[in-house]
Amino acid sequence: MKKYILGSLVAGSLIALGASASAQVKVEWWHAMGGANNDRVNKIATDFNASQSAYEIVPTNKGNYTETMTAAIAAFRAGEQPHIVQVFEVGTATMMAAKGAIVPVEKLMKDAGEPFDKSDYLPAVISYYQTPEGELLSMPFNSSTPVLWYNADALEAAGAAEPKTWDEVKVAAKKLVDNGMACGLSFGWQSWVMVENFSAWHNLEMGTKENGFAGFDTEFTFNNDAVKTRLADVATMSADKSFVYGGRRGDSLPLFTNGECGMWMNSSAYYGSMKAQAKFNFAQTMLPLDTSLASAPQNSIIGGATLWVLGGHESDEYKGVAKFMTYLSSPEVQAWWHQETGYVPITTAAYELSKKQGFYDSNPGTDTAIKQLSLNTPTPNSRGLRFGNFVQIRDVINEELEALWAGDKSASDAMDAAVERGNTLLRKFERSVK
């Protein structure tokens, strides 16, 4: 009997301890940052928790982007959703369509009485996540944009200059191969880089209704001659290994860091990995321009993820969420995050702070992404994409591009098929959200 009394005493005191610790309002944050970035996310949360005593942010890694999003949706359906969830940019339309499930960030800040000025944020970063009326729906967290990475040593050895146009890229690739390299150019996240950003960069429409911003009844138009011609040209480059396809997402990174490929187009956020892996001098520059389409580039569009706030929680918890959003956008936190990861800073203040700290002087080229994004005021063709089912549609584009690289289809057939299959998925999405 004594044992039981002792046991219940211990249990009771443990419960009391737990209660005193949870006097703080807990805010759940589900994210998809793995590896070193996971530690950085934890650091942000710990620092925020230490900076005040009313709220406690609890970050949880839920796997990759798709897994995190699916987990949050499943949790929502079960009524167990977190307060904040990190969703990648292609999930935007799905999240946005779920009107009853999300709390727009702008509304959240207003309701909580937190100071919030949209003009502090970089237009190219937040335009992706605004309603057509301009309301900001989710808070940008980790944003990047594709750039052209190159092996400076290899280019110099081959006698090629830093390429600025597609013609120069082709010349440089040829020179690299002639100089004994296994491949001239490769790229990853090909739908994002070669179709989505290629279109935005040359101010071309990818779909009707302002790339889907103006309505879910949008249709794809990226099977235009400009895109087809460029892709057909890249496909011919594979004949002499000027171009080598190395897989989806970042699978082709080793091709570049091993020194097999001299040029690589992919996210600016690979900076950290390259610094760790590449044993040569590498540099980044802006995406190449197709001079037959435009005399100057427009601006590139972002990728990466934002933080969405989910509905169904208590109002004092949302106060904590709002406080955290303010903390997250502060210049110090943003500048630190930007310099550590290679993601772009989301506010002008953080960019200025990084400049003042001399980060770009000691790491030349690291401001390429932000320069690309803020090159011009975004047009309806370059502020972003809002297509439903876009995760699947990207897979369709990937599949059709792979058929092109493998020589099974012409660029024209591949893009026509991608548009046709993509439109079917758009119609399916339109039906599901009605």
Next chain:
Amino acid sequence: MLKRVHFPSSLLPYLLVAPQIIITLVFFMWPASQAIYQSFLIEDAFGLSTEFVWFENFEYLWNDKHYHAAFIRTGFFSLAVAFLSMSVALILAAYADRVIKGAMTYRTLLIWPYAVAPVLAGALWLFMFNPTIGIFPYLLKYIGYDWNHYLNGNQAMGLIIMAAAWKQVAYNFLFYLAAMQSIPKSIIEAAAIDGAGPMKRFWTLILPLVSPTTFFLLVINAVYAFFDTFGIVHAITQGGPAGSTTILVYKVFNDGFIGLDLGGSAAQSVILMILVIAMTAVQFGYFEKKVEY
């Protein structure tokens, strides 16, 4: 007059089977019914707007040529996996059956891959055949063969077949070995005395005598290739390149969990459910009766 024995009805037998029934109901019947219900719906990911559409999701699949292609691909994949893993297992079992010294070690090593989770098996093979850093593409280069399963659909298919078959060899090996060891030694010895060599004995005696096992394994392997290879595909190819390794079970996942098209995905899993019921019926009804010595 016949004497009827009456057992007083008791609660006990029901209680004894209850755990099994409950498990079946909770983990099999209930999810299955949910899948069937979901397959009649078109719904957004969050479940905020739902439309009951009867068989429209099935109609869509019926007209979708990519789904047809996935069907044919899955058929080829499972036949290839079954054939490869069973023939390798048969050869290994035939040899293991003859081994006397160190038989246990030999057998244990052969059974080992069965304990490897599909995702890990996939990761292992991916590592060996990674076009950039893998050892096999590096060696293949010397004989002038360019390996890039990121681009070449046939190579990608070959790779998942190898990985899936490798994992299943252990299972098949166990069954074949047991079957061979249950063949009475006297039959084999009689054949040997009559002058039949090891090869002859294998083809004319052992192979026909293990044929029930072969049929059993054929169904088991087909079911395995249809339903349990998700992890391997997910780890190695994610269904690519150009959808050339998107087998049915992967498509269910891809459309449901990546594409968040729950109705379409549920419709596909209902079709798979019908398939596995049919296969099991074939196994129980047909093979058990027909294959006899």
